[in-house]
């Protein structure tokens with residue numbers, strides 16, 4: 001592995017872009033001091049080398065990772081890219097160099113600092129994706145389903161598979177506010193696009209009725225005498241609550257009560 | 267007399283009544299079967315199950331858990347729905363409940379339906395009504411999500427088989443962990459009435475598996491298996507009796523899960539604990555820990571408890587407790603111990619044991635490395651060696667181990683405990699010293 005140099009790579013923020021950076025590093029025999037995406041464009045004292053995304057170069061790198069390290073390592077690298085780990089690009093590059101040196105064994109080197117850091121970040125990503133399979137709340141707008149999420153990691157590229165399988169016939173949107181992305185799914189086909197803002201239409205009476213029913217079910221189901229707010233919080237961290245029907249806007253219950261959508265005294 | 271008449275109530279009131287009536291069934295998992303969505307259908311299932319929310323009591327909400335009806339003709343004394351209790355009664359129309367399930371499912375509130383019912387008229391009629399709900403869901407709406415259905419004790423075998431072909435998981439609740447307690451507290455039920463449907467379900471599951479090997483399209487009977495629930499603390503059975511029964515059910519009836527439910531007094535009866543009794547939550551927690559050890563760590567009930575010590579220690583978890591009474595097997599060298607031995611170390615879980623085995627192949631592990639693998643050194647430190655050495659500053663004596671284990675988790679537990687398990691000590695305030703004495707057998 002060459003020494004770390006003073007040059008900083010700048011790329012377009014896409015996965016292929018990052019793979020092109022790896023290609024560049026390999027053939028220029030240099031390890032960039034950092035790899036940053038254009039959108040982060042902060043001024044730096046280092047020389048900046050702009051890396052233009054090249055699908056062919058990216059493909060070669062991915063093939064090399066799969067063949068010289070393992071398919072498992074390739075998936076791992078992609079997942080690492082989706083994490084919110086600060087400076088993940090540089091860690092991923094280190095990992096790939098490590099993998100080329102040690103081969104498939106690198107995945108077992110769990111105490112190596114680079115592997116450890118990436119493993120932790122990927123664990124966080126996969127855990128968040130798993131939680132969101134349950135915590136996503138859709139609203140029904142005349143047959144189409146719309147949900148908003150605010151994850152820490154870029155979960156949509158993985159999360160989508162779950163919902164595509166769950167609603168094979170459906171039309172649904174998931175808006176990722178954190179990463180300004182929108183998943184559009186229509187009868188089993190999907191794509192993810194960048195969006196600046198997205199406002200779902202306002203809910204109609206049927207939608208409000210089912211929300212109210214769900215909230216009242218939620219309140220009913222807890223067993224009195226067993227309240228355990230700490231336990232609830234550790235399983236369902238507060239930062240997800242804002243987008244969960246039963247947790248957000250608890251004061252809105254007054255409104256539902258007024259309209260007679262929830263029985264009194266419940 | 268008591269009003270068991272079904273009042274015409276609107277759906278939100280029904281949901282409130284029938285949700286509240288079902289909540290003491292603690293099973294709410296949607297686990298055990300992987301089924302990808304299919305064209306023409308709605309829904310899928312995931313083997314590990316998915317929690318959609320967590321209630322104020324910290325428990326997972328995965329399924330729309332309701333009774334079809336709470337108008338019961340039976341009179342089990344521990345149950346709020348018993349005939350002689352003066353409460354509001356309600357019943358869902360089958361279609362009404364199927365529609366509600368679909369609406370909740372679409373919005374991703376739930377993984378599916380947990381359907382149970384009080385005994386309306388008689389067990390057979392009750393099953394028929396349940397089948398109606400499930401048929402609407404599966405056949406009409408092509409619902410592919412999760413369904414857990416309770417078998418009604420005393421119902422015809424054929425009806426139970428029909429339910430099993432529509433559901434993913436079935437359960438029959440044992441409720442009381444001995445025949446004697448059943449007779450006393452649930453006079454309409456008997457051991458046979460409970461065990462017979464369990465046997466029917468077990469047989470049908472086995473048959474359907476063999477069929478499936480031959481024809482891929484053979485109908486699947488409760489592919490996520492069956493489970494049961496026991497109430498802890500309503501009757502005098504010990505932890506050892508309960509755990510032994512659970513082990514027998516896992517083995518003899520091929521159960522997927524046994525759930526334990528701390529008894530919450532809601533009914534005044536001379537055969538039951540007083541209304542002021544707090545639910546034994548810590549005891550329930552210990553039983554789950556022990557159950558976990560049986561299912562994933564290959565512990566036998568007799569390794570954890572025996573006739574002389576028939577109840578779990580409130581202060582240390584069952585695994586620590588086991589390790590403390592088998593100190594001759596420790597310390598264990600992390601770099602050479604077999605996987606099974608690693609599993610028995612307090613602070614080492616299934617995941618970290620697997621990671622240890624993988625990681626040490628690329629070089630010997632030290633304590634720093636173990637931390638990275640997720641080992642809880644606070645507990646494990648007393649039981650392990652790395653490259654022949656104990657962790658710095660750790661003394662491997664029984665006394666120091668106890669002090670160490672006491673200092674963190676258990677003392678916290680003690681705070682939350684007042685009034686519950688501590689009645690063991692006749693309301694005396696328990697000090698740290700007492701706890702250590704108790705554990706070292708001096709008390």
Ligand code: SF4
Nearest residue numbers: 338340342345348384
């Ligand atoms: S049969 Fe079930 S619902 Fe009816 S009283 Fe007994 S436990 Fe309660």
